[in-house]
Amino acid sequence: MNPSSAGWIEKYGSVVQKHQNAFPTFEALYATLKKSGFVYGLNSSIPDFIELEHTLSEDEKAKINLLHALFFTYRTNGGQDYSIFIEQVxxxxxxxxxSRAGFFDKWFTGSKTSAKLEKLMTSRIYIEDNIISKTFNSLITNSLLFIDVLLFKHFLNDRTALKEKAEEIEYLAINITYHALSAKELDRNDNKLSQLLASSLTYISCAENSFDGSYRERLLNNKDNWENRYLLDMACLTVWEDHSLDYTESEFIFGIGKDLGFDNTIISTSITDITxxxxxxxDTIPYLKEKNLAMQFYDSMGKLVKKLILRNSKRLHKELSQSAELVGLLxxxxxxxxxDEEKKKVQNQLLDIFKSIPSLAIFILPGGAILLPIFIKLIPKLLPSAFDENRIDEEDNNNIN
Structure with missing residues (x-):
């Protein structure tokens, strides 16, 4: 399955049919989503039953985990039909x-609901809907995506005031994390975490809210068990990211846990899980990695170009096979x-090819030429592995409800 090309949501639907009963309760789902890091906004893995041909990027893991979490929230709420699930989401x-549509999305969005949802979810994953911004910013994925799952659970139960609920959960989550940061000695990683959380806000603005502890009354009035479990886990994430927990921080966590209505067992479990x-x-958590700007730019661009080559390998192979001169130069x-003359020839011929493959339109945009050296370096190594991961076999297609 390829979460960066069209059809991946329907492909997931065909794959998940054999695993409909994987999570009989929301509690079982939540425990797995914590292990994968999705609850914490740090995606380290995806569901075991999904087979992949390539190593996934952080945003691709986030896409799969978000859809997976939404689907099994639907399932644990009594839902059955996958097509109805897509419409509901x-x-x-x-x-x-x-519905923030990016530049490419406005051009290439299909008419099917699943195709529209793919574009919508992509816009939901990224903090910035801008390729260059993401290149210079390692914090590329929304760290508060699990709030979508809590809101979807709220939506499925026919509860009203969905936007107000969204604002409430974000308000409590950001206040708890800022309050947790004030309970510890700050370092650079803490600043990164606070920036990541603040950038991930969708429904409220940091500029319009205070972080002075005045949220506590609203916290005490929140009685939703899973919302409170999530808030507790976010507090644990905030104080534990430096692999230490002193007396003050421990006191803060147990105090928050008590305010949320949990006993010491659940609070201790939350600390153990984040530990x-x-x-x-x-070693693989993106926001804890330190890189200088030049290395970060080159690494990010290399990953982007590599992904584009792999995702379009069949088309590229076909186009390149028609140009012996270009293949020879590469x-x-x-x-x-x-x-210089050969470089110019390569550039012009490659740009002609990119015009015929929509996913590679980034190369023909202003500034896209800076990616060509990376493309030229990677293409000889990566092109032979051509495949289409999102092709749904006839048997799989017949299983989709």
């Missing part, structure tokens, strides 16, 4: 007015420097 996001998550995933570029 789309309606849910329409009510919340989550285990960091122990297993510390091959030569791996063993010697091309002349």
């Amino acid at each position: 789309f309606k849910f996001y329409e009510i919340l007015n989550i 285990q998550f960091f122990k297993l995933n510390f 091959s030569n570029s791996t063993i010697r420097d091309l002349s």
Whole structure:
């Protein structure tokens, strides 16, 4: 399955048919979503039953985990039909007015609800709907996506005032995390975390809210068990990210836990879960990585171009096979420097190819030429592995409700 090309939502629907009963309760789903990091906004893994051909980027893991979490929330709420689920999710996001379409999305969105939902979810995943911004910002994915799951659960229970509920959960989550940061000695990672959380807000603005502890009364009045579990886990994430928990921080966590209505067992479990998550995933958590700007730019662009090549390998292979001269020049570029004339020829021929493949339109936008050297370096190594991960076999297609 390829979450960066069209058809991935329907592909997930065909794959999940054999795993409909994987999570009989929301509690079982929540526990798994914590292990994957989705609850914490740090996606380290995806569901085991999904087979992949490529290593996923952070945003691709977030896409899969968000859809997975929404689907099994629907299932644990009594839902059965996958096509109805798609319609329900789309309606849910329409009510919340989550419809920020990017430049490419306005061109290439299909008419099917699943195609529209793919574009909508992509806009929901990214903090910035801007390729260049994401290149210079390692904090590319929305860290508060689990709030969507809580809101969808609220929506499925026919509860009203969905936008007000969205504002309430975000308000409590950001206040708890800021309050948790004030309970510890700050370092650079704390600043990164606070920036990530603030950037991920959708329904409220940091500029319009205070973080002085005055949220506590609203916290005490919130009686939804899963919303409160999430808020507790966010507090644990905030104080534990440096792998330490002193007396003050521990006192704060247990105080918050009590305010949320939990006993010491649940609070201790929440601390244990975040401890285990960091122990297993510390080296791969994006916002904890330190890189200079140049390295960050090159790495981000390399990953982007590599993903584009892999996702369009069949088309590229077909187009390149029709230009022996271009293939020869690309091959030569791996063993010697091309002349200025040869470089210009490669650039012009590649741009002609990119015009015929919509997913590669980024290369023909202003500034897109800066990606060509990376493309030329990667293409000889990556092109032979051509496939279409989102093709749904006839048997799978017949299983979709």
